[in-house]
Amino acid sequence: MAFQPFYPQPAIIANLPADFDGEVTLADLKSLIRTIPDYPKPGILFRDVTTLFADAQGFKAVIEQMAAHYRGVPVDAVAGIEARGFILGGAIADKLGCGFIPVRKKGKLPWKTISQEYTLEYGVDVIEIHEDAVAQGERILIVDDLIATGGTAEATVKLLRQSGADIIGASFIIDLPELAGGKRLDDHHVPWQAVMAFEGH
Ligand code: AMP
Numbered sequence: 001m002a003f004q005p006f007y008p009q010p011a012i013i014a015n016l017p018a019d020f021d022g023e024v025t026l027a028d029l030k031s032l033i034r035t036i037p038d039y040p041k042p043g044i045l046f047r048d049v050t051t052l053f054a055d056a057q058g059f060k061a062v063i064e065q066m067a068a069h070y071r072g073v074p075v076d077a078v079a080g081i082e083a084r085g086f087i088l089g090g091a092i093a094d095k096l097g098c099g100f101i102p103v104r105k106k107g108k109l110p111w112k113t114i115s116q117e118y119t120l121e122y123g124v125d126v127i128e129i130h131e132d133a134v135a136q137g138e139r140i141l142i143v144d145d146l147i148a149t150g151g152t153a154e155a156t157v158k159l160l161r162q163s164g165a166d167i168i169g170a171s172f173i174i175d176l177p178e179l180a181g182g183k184r185l186d187d188h189h190v191p192w193q194a195v196m197a198f199e200g201h
Contacts, residue, residue, distance in 0.1 A: 024057055024058060024060075024061035026195070026196060028058065028061075029052065029058060029061060029062055029065075029195065029196065030196055030198075032051055032052040032055050032058040033047055033048065033049055033051060033052050033173075033174070034047075034048040034050070034051040035047060035048070035198075036048055043201075044201065045198070045200045045201065047145075047146055047174050047198055049084060049145045049146075049173060049174075052173070053087060059091075062088075062173055062195060063088065063091045063092055063095060064095070065195050066088065066092055066143070066171045066173070066193075066195065067092045067095040067096055069169070069171065069193055070092075070096055070141055070168075070169065070171075071095075071096070073168065074139055075096050075098045075139050075140070075141050075168060076098055076099060076138040076139045076140065077093065077098050077099035077100060077101050077134070077138060077139075077140055077141075078090075078092050078093040078096070078098060078099070078100050078101070078140070078141045078142075078143050079100075079101040079102075079103050079129070079134075079140050079141070079142050079143065079156065079160060079165075080100060080101070080102060080103065080143045080144070081103045081127070081142070081143070081144040081152060081153070081156055082102065082103060082104045082105050082108070082127075084144065084145035084146075085103070085143050085144040085145060086102060088143050088144070088145060088173070089143040092141070092143055092171070096141075098141075101129060101133045101134065101140070102129070103127050103128075103129055103142075103156050103159065103160075104127065104128050104129070105125070105126070105127060105128075106125075106126040106127070106128055107128075108128070109128055109129070109130055111130045111131070111132070112130065112131045112132075113128040113129065113130055113131060114128065114129060114131050114159065114162050114163065115127065115128045115159070116128075116155045116156075116158050116159035116162070117155070118151050118152065118154065118155035119151060120151070127152070127155055127156060127159060128159075129159055129160070129163070131163070133163065134160055134163035134164065134165045135163075135164070136163070136164035137164060137166055138164075138165055138166065139165075139166050139168050140160055140165040140166065140167050140168065141167075141168055141169050141170070141171060142156050142157070142160070142167065142169070142170040142171070142190075143170070143171050143172075144156075144170075144172055145172065145173050145174065146172055146173065146174040146175075146176070147170075147172045147174070147175050147176070147181040147182060147185075147192070147194065148176050148179045148181055148201060149179050149180075149181050149184075150179070150180070150181025150182065150183065150184035150185060151181075151184070153170055153172075153181065153184070153185055153190075153192075154184045154185065154188065156170075157170075157185070157188050157190055158188075167188075167190050168191075169190065169191045169192060169193070170185055170190050170191075170192040170193075171192065171193050171194075172192070172193070172194040172195070173194065173195050173196065174194060174195070174196055174197070174198055175194035175196070175197045175198075176197070176198055176200070176201050177197050178199065178200060178201055179201050182194075
């Protein structure tokens with residue numbers, strides 16, 4: 001018997017208009033993202049996507065948007081960046097009918113790993129994948145919630161390419177154009193998209 005999704009169904013939607021008809025606009029999606037000033041430190045506008053993930057229609061619409069670009073394109077796996085990239089990446093991989101690879105912070109993966117260092121504002125951080133997660137020539141789509149300086153995404157590109165990945169693109173919900181993170185992906189010849197942009201950082 002064919003699987004019948006429960007969606008669409010009447011839902012309690014915190015922020016979408018009462019006459020919501022199933023068409024989620026970009027403005028609707030933006031309104032579902034909570035902005036927290038001065039978190040985790042003064043001057044940062046933290047774009048909190050948990051409020052979007054919690055909304056049935058909003059979550060579905062953002063996954064649809066991110067996957068649509070790659071529909072019909074051969075993708076072997078989505079590589080999701082810890083931790084919000086796991087939530088998005090799993091759902092997108094399901095839509096595209098491909099696998100999922102977790103890109104994790106140092107020390108979290110149980111098997112042998114390869115790693116890539118990257119520079120933060122203060123100090124360095126390390127991300128890892130399993131050494132056998134990606135086969136030579138596999139077509140990989142990188143997914144995360146937000147691109148800021150692009151440091152995390154750039155490190156992910158380098159890490160996946162160590163395993164011989166063919167990176168077909170990178171997809172984000174949010175771009176912060178003032179920080180020009182996308183330029184770092186351009187420099188590595190990685191096509192990328194973001195569903196929306198926000199001012200500031
Ligand atoms: P970056 O390496 O500078 O591009 O930072 C990207 C990573 O940090 C992503 O995994 C984001 O989830 C997180 N991040 C950076 N800036 C913000 C922000 N203003 N709001 C929410 N998350 C952020």
